[in-house]
Amino acid sequence: MERFDLYNKHLEKLNKTMVRGASNNPGEYHLVVHIWIRNSDRQYLIQQRNKQDDLIPYQWGTHGGAVLQGETSKEAAIRETKEEIGIELDPHKLSLVKRYVIDHPHSNYITDLYLYQDNILINECKIDTVEVRDIAYKSFADIQQMISQNTFWDYEHLLQRHGYFDELEKR
Incomplete structure (x- = not known):
């Protein structure tokens, strides 16, 4: 059972946790990370999800997931990338681009948008076939x-944040 620390909208810990799939209360947020890997040709390494139960099965998107209890956002970004595509990110190359605070009827969350610039070869990746197709x-x-x-997650629509992709592209 995965547990997440809860924060206020200023990313101050509330000394409370929630279980994956549960709802949180107004003013409580759990932390999520999106990791965009971009090569020197300004192409992004994306993944096709391998979960039939996703909102749109087999949709393409970026790497990421929830920050587990006791983890930092950066630690979660490194863990999620390692779990999903088998690549160990250098924490010094991982830069926080933007933080979004999202109030949602089911579960409030804060999304940390990361950019990692490196020429990772696809044949260096080891896909977790449970998560990634x-x-x-x-x-x-x-x-x-x-x-x-x-066929690709529309993060601007999902997060209700115009300019999500612009943040990446101007870096």
Whole structure:
């Protein structure tokens, strides 16, 4: 059973936890990370989810997940990337781009958006086939097209934050 620390909207711990799938109260947030890996050709290493029970099964997206109890956001970003695609990120190359505070009817959360710039070769990756079906490098234009075709998670819509992708591209 996965547990998450709860925070206020200023990322101050509340000394409370929640279990995955539970709802939290107004003013309580759990922490989530998105990790975007970009190579020197400005292409992003993306993954195709391998979960039939996802909102849209087999949707493409970025790497990420929930921050576990006792973990920092950066530690979770490193763990999630290692679990999903078998790559150990150098914490010194991992930069926090933006933090989004999201109030949602079911569960409030804070999303930390990370960028990792490195030329990771696809054949260096070891996919966790329970979580990930496939990986590929795609340009920002390719990703935008995939969003319009409903084959890639539209993070701007999901987070209700216009400019999500702009934050990555201007870095």
